[in-house]
Each structure stands twice: as structure tokens, then as C-alpha cells.
Amino acid sequence: MTATILVFATLIIMAASALWRGYVLSVVWGWFMVERFGLPPLSVAQAIGVALVGAAITHHYTPTVEGKGGEALADVVLAPLTILAIGWVARSFI
Numbered sequence: 001m002t003a004t005i006l007v008f009a010t011l012i013i014m015a016a017s018a019l020w021r022g023y024v025l026s027v028v029w030g031w032f033m034v035e036r037f038g039l040p041p042l043s044v045a046q047a048i049g050v051a052l053v054g055a056a057i058t059h060h061y062t063p064t065v066e067g068k069g070g071e072a073l074a075d076v077v078l079a080p081l082t083i084l085a086i087g088w089v090a091r092s093f094i
Contacts, residue, residue: 017076022048024080028087035094 025047033039042050 013076018048018051019044020077021051021080024084025051028083031087031091 022044026042026044029039029042029047029050034041
């Protein structure tokens with residue numbers, strides 16, 4: 001039963017991560033790509049699709065190591081938050 005809970009929790013975290021990254025991409029896209037290049041804005045669902053394509057093209061194998069939960073959390077939560085923060089600062093200079 002513990003394995004089932006772990007699989008279910010992993011799926012929920014993956015879905016939440018995709019939504020969070022999609023949201024961040026749609027916001028940053030709107031800030032830079034829509035204004036500068038006149039491209040249409042992306043919905044969160046479209047941004048998730050673009051992110052998936054980008055991940056498929058640029059995927060790098062990272063071996064899993066036990067005890068690296070903090071790094072996984074940083075990748076799922078903090079990396080998109082950092083992108084959003086840097087984009088917000090950069091936007092203030094445009």
C-alpha cells in the first residue's frame with residue numbers, strides 16, 4: 001500500500017509542477033514575447049505544451065540519488081519561481 005501512495009503522490013506532484021511551470025511560462029511569455037514580437041499570448045495549457053516540447057528537445061539525463069529531496073523540491077518549485085522573479089525584474093527595465 002505504501003508504494004501505491006508513493007506513486008499517487010508522485011503523480012500529483014508532477015501534475016502540480018506542470019501547472020506551476022506552465023503558469024510561469026505563460027506569464028513570462030506575455031511579458032516578453034507578446035509585447036516585443038507581437039506573438040499571441042499563451043494559455044497555461046498551451047504553455048505546458050510548449051514546455052513539454054522544450055523539455056523533450058533539451059532533456060538531460062540526471063541519475064537519481066537517494067537523499068536528494070531538497071534538490072528535487074528546488075527544481076519543481078524554486079526554479080520556476082526564480083525565472084518569474086528574474087523576468088519581473090527584467091521587465092521593469094523595458
